[in-house]
Amino acid sequence: MTPTPLTWIKSSYSGNDGPDCVEVAISTPTIHIRDSKNKNGARLAFTGDAWSEFLSQMHA
Template identity: 40%
Template sequence: MSTAAPAGRPPMWVRSSYSNGAGGECVECARVTRGVLVRDSKDAGGPVVTVGAGAWRCFVGGLGRGRSVPPA
């Protein structure tokens, strides 16, 4: 995983529907060619984590089945 956004076109960020309206606990994601970028919406200029497409599908699939994700 990388902690920097790739160069080129700016990503189109989408905020989680589970984020609260007060600005806390907000996560934003953006699709890129080989996966998904994830960042803290309260720190848009801060670190960005790049997650590979396969790992992201597994993560989202696990959420859909109500499974917790084990720590790395």
């Protein structure tokens, strides 16, 4: 079985000529995060629950 390629979404805080930020790709059941300026570098992967918890802490 061939894995489905991820569709990466660039953060709205990243500009085309401005500061680099992060990109997110959602694939059930995992949310993937990578640095937008180093697309072949390290990536993080979260379960949906862990990602929700992370986001809730960011808004605290």
